[in-house]
Amino acid sequence: MISRRNIRVKVMQTVYTLNTLEQEMNAGEAVKLLQKHFDQTRELLIYVTYFLTEVAGYAEKDAYVRSGKHLPSAEDLNVNIKIAGNELLWKIKEEATFRQESAKAKPEYKIDRELVKKTYQHLSESADYRKYLQTEQRNPREEKEILEKILNEHMLNSEVFISHVEENFMNWDDDGDMVVLVT
Secondary structure (H helix, E strand, C coil): CCCHHHHHHHHHHHHHHHHHCCCCCCHHHHHHHHHHHHHHHHHHHHHHHHHHHHHHHHHHHHHHHHHCCCCCCHHHHCCCCHHHHCHHHHHHHHCHHHHHHHHHHCHHHCCCHHHHHHHHHHHHCCHHHHHHHHCCCCCHHHHHHHHHHHHHHHHCCCHHHHHHHHHHCCCHHHHHHHHHHHC
16 A cells, blocks of 8 residues: 555656656646656566565476476485465465556566576475474464565575666655555
8 A cells, every 4th residue: 555655755756757847748748757757666566576476486497497407316306396385375376456556567578587596495405384383284474474474584684686686676765665565
């Protein structure tokens, strides 16, 4: 949910832009500019959510690659892909609104597959992830917690991820905190 503060920031950015223009704009154009600011925030939210789903989904690709080794070990043949079936993650991915907005924003064109892989590898080495994999049943609280850990500890604490997002979204500094709270 967008906060009043963020709305005020967007309005002030629009007013500043209008004041720095040398030519006059119609009232309708100012509204379009403000809407563009809101659309950029929506695209950032879609991208961060999409990246999170890709990190979790990478477990399946990792299992496939490891099982396809020339001489796979027993561990390579029995990779736990529980995170790829995270129920909360699937609810997000199957949500009609998310699918519709993803189709518009096309986050798959901005994603860095190598960064997804590195984030997953960093996750797979963590104690929290190993603990998550040890429980066979699916607990909604644990499903949510592991996604929060991926977001907070493996994405937002990564300078490489932050740099990547800043390169793709010029509004990260203004909207990053709000997007993280919503996600």
